[in-house]
Structure formats: structure tokens, C-alpha cells
Amino acid sequence: MAIQQKDRARPAVPLNERLFRLDEAEGGIPVLLGWRCPDCGHHFFPHRTICPGCGHIGLEEVDLSRRGKVWTYTIAHQVPPGAIVEAPYVIARIELPEAVLVSSLITDCAPEEVRVGMEVEITPVKVREDEEGRDVLAFAFRPVKKPAKETKS
Amino acid sequence: MKNGRVAVVGVGLHPFGRFPDKAVEDLGREAALEALRDAGLSYKDVEAGFLGRVTQLGIGVGQRVFGELGLTGIPVTNVELACASSSRAVMHAADLIRSGAVEVAMVIGVEKMERGMLQPGGERSYQALLGLTILPGAYAMMARRHMHLYGTKPEHFAKVSVKSHKNAVHNPYAQYRTELTLEEVLNSRMIADPITLYQCCPTSDGASAVVLASERRARQLSNQPVYLTAWAGGTPIFDPDEPGLSEGPTALLARKVYQAASISPQDVGVCQVHDAFSPGEIFTIEELGFVKPGEGGPFVWEGGTEITGRLPVNTDGGLLSRGHPMGATGGAMITEIVRQLRGQAGPRQVADPKVGLVQNAGIGGVNVLAFQV
DSSP states (O other): OOOEEOOTTSOEEESOTTTEEEEGGGTSEEEEEEEEOTTTOOEESSOOSBOTTTOOBOOEEEEOOSEEEEEEEEEEOSOOTTOOOOSSEEEEEEEETTTEEEEEEEOSSOGGGOOTTOEEEEEEEEEEEOTTSOEEEEEEEEEOOOOGGGGTO | OTTOSEEEEEEEEEEEEOOTTOOHHHHHHHHHHHHHHHHTOOGGGOOEEEEEOOSSOOTTHHHHHHHHHOOOOOOEEEEOBTBTHHHHHHHHHHHHHHHTSOSEEEEEEEEOOOSSOOOTTOTTSHHHHTTOOOHHHHHHHHHHHHHHHHOOOHHHHHHHHHHHHHHHTTOTTOSOOOOOOHHHHHHSOEEETTEEGGGBOOOOEEEEEEEEEEHHHHHTSSSOOEEEEEEEEEOOOOOTTSOOSSSSOHHHHHHHHHHHTTOOGGGOOEEEOOOSBTHHHHHHHHHTTSSOTTOHHHHHHTTTTSTTSSSOBOTTOHHHHHOOOHHHHHHHHHHHHHHHHHTOOGGGOOSSOSEEEEEEEETTEEEEEEEEO
């Protein structure tokens, strides 16, 4: 994959500020911006103004969970025109605890290791550098690394 | 309801394939003339025109294409619903006839397409930059979810393509008329796992035309009328418990159509579904209520959707083999259903169907239409 891991020492900006922000206190981890309906409580991603569940106008911005599960995925073997990825790469729909499905790449694992139901966490990936030399970051999800002692039982 | 039922009285196609020397007006004119001949009508009989189209053809395509056929002053409306444009155009024509406003209307669907994979999101969007929006990827993820929920196998999806290519051998309008073995389909280049190249529809040039008339007018014509007895279209419905596996509420629309036409899935003798990628046939026969959720794969595998099967599906080769010039596809699906119901489908004829169903899906929308003789 052409995209790279973030170098935490470098200044960074999000590729799309409507989709996520970077949590500097956490070393620049992306935080997805969800939209919660104050009336019926449903969450949405990406941005909506009007709740499709109850019609309420004026949803509230909330941080979405950093961890989720792979709801479905595919291993793409052909790169569409204009995309910066290299084949093969994994496209997935990630189910977050807020009952939101997010389209994302899956990184940090071999494509054939991805499974439906796999636990994943958000991670930054570098898309390019901007004119000021800052890293422009997108978000992806990667498998949650289980502590070694958990695998014994 | 002074016009009575709505009938399809004429259908026509320009062959699907690659026709670099023909303009979209040429494709549309040839399909339209075939449909008018089939109906036994001339263009001056047509009181309203609707044109289905999607890409790259500029402003006022319908006015240009219909203008090729004559300058009779009729209203012409362009309809765009991605891959379901011309079936939606047929629904608008049918609404107009049923309202009593006109007695004869014509729909033309046209498309000329570039080679290669479509990029629906626009190349500059966030998702497109990361390669997230590929259409085979969308179907592949639905396929993977189906495999996870029901144990559907890659071979089941591949069998759809084997069957469709077998049917297209007998369709002179089809883009690909060569049989493929299961191994050839499975071993063709992987595009988006589990979808291989031969499970993707091609891009195509082509045109379709459908002439509709009031029941009163249809009875004056020599062809056996095929009645469009119910139709319904829709867009996705918010359902927090069931995130979408498809482009729209096919199951809900099918129930509406069955009820309006007083039919059940068991009455359907021939069916056309949107198989832009092979898993589409398996999802859709489940959504249309022909088999229970999860039973689509084994049903296809056991030959249930073959011409000789319990539910013949995509008898003309479907999008996979007939080709998919997007704006023309809905009209081509209807053309095949009409030919089947009239008994004019030649070597691919289904044994005596009385009810035909069309399900045509575009990005973000879907249409279901029932036809009866």
C-alpha cells in the first residue's frame, strides 16, 4: 500500500475536517465525527443535519468510538483511477458500538487475515504532505493487538 | 382510469456492444424504429417521450434522440436513475397513460460508455482517493456479508455468470455470446474478492425502446398486448436494525407490486434482475420472495434460475452477458420479458410464462415492475 504510517513527531492535518479530527493529546489519533440525534439517540456518519430516523433537525456532533468490528470486507485487486492505494488492499465496513457503519481501509495486516467480526481500531495513515510540509492524514482501521496472556486461555 | 390498463405494445433494441462509429442518436433511432415496427405504429402516434440515460451525453439528450424520429411537438423528458433510468422512464410513461393524459407514449434508453471501471463518487472525494468506492467492491462486500450470514460460496456467485453466458448465446442483441465454464469464471482475474472479472458486467454502447399504450388503443393493434399491471420504485429506507445490503427497498417494492397485481411470487414465470455483478442475482431472488434469505446460493447452484428451472432469471444473458449500457438496461429487461410473455424468445423461450417480473437497481434507487398476458 502506498499510504504510510504516521510519524508522530511531525505536524499533521486531517485530509477531511468534516469526517474526523486529530486528537493531539493522544498523539494525533483520528477521531471520527459522528452526528447524534438528541431526540431518538441514533448516530450517523458522515455528517447529516436531519435525522432519518425521526426527522429531528439539528444533530449534535459527537466523537465516535475508536474500536469496532469488521461487518464485511473485500480484498480489492484493482485500483480505481485517481486512488492512491496499491493493490491488493482491503476495503471494509466497520461496525462501531454506536450502530454506525463506516467505510474504511484495513491496514497493518495481510489481506487474507481479515475476517468478518474481527476487532479493529482506528489508526492514521499518511496520504501526502501539504505545502507547509505537514503530513495530511486519512483514517484507516487495523486489527486490535491482543495482549499475549489472553491467547493462552 | 378511463384508459384502462397500461399495455406494452412494442419493444426494440439496438444490439449491445461497442459501436465507436455510431452516435447516441443513431443507437436510439434504431431501437425506436424497431419498437415502432413491432407495435405497428408510426412516430406520429406517439404523444409523449421519456428518455433514460446516465453519462457523458450532454444536455437535452432526449430532445435530440426523439428529434431524430420526427418533429411532432410532443413533450420529451429526460430521466436519470443511474442503471435504473429507463425502467423508471417506463414507470413515468405508464403513470401518464393510466392518468388518461395520453394513449401512446414511448421510452428510449441510450448509453455510450468508456472502457474500464466506473468511479461513481467522483475522483476527488475522500473515499475515491482511498479507493473505497469501487462498484465491484460494493457488491463484493454484500457478497461477503451474505457468505458470513448464510454460508453462500464463491462457486454459487460464479454459477450465476455461467448460466447468464449460456443464455446469451441465444440472444443476437447480447454483447458476449460465448459460454464460460465454472472454472473459467472462478479462475478469471480477481477484481474484488470474491468477484472475478467474468462476474462483472461489461461497459457497453446500446439502446432500448418501449412503446406503451392504453388498453383501448392496444386492443386495436395486431400484437398480443402485454400488460404492465403494477410498478413501484423507491430509495433506501432508514432501518437501524438492518443496515443495507442493497441499493433500495426491493423486498418492500416487490410486496407492493404483488399486492397491486394480485399475484404471488409463485405466479412469476420469468424474471429479470439487476446482475451488474454476479451476487446481485442471488440477493435479488431472495428479496423478491422467490426463496428465503440465504437460500439463493443453493437455488442458483442447483439450476433453479436456468431457463428450464423453477424460476428462469435473466434469460437474455442479463447485465453480465447481454451488456449494460446503463441508460438502456431497464428497457432491455422489459424487452426480454415482453418477448418471453409473447412466446417470441426463440431458443431461449421459457415454457409458457404468464407473469414476468423486472427488478432494476441503480445507485441509490430501485424499480420493480410486473407484466402479465
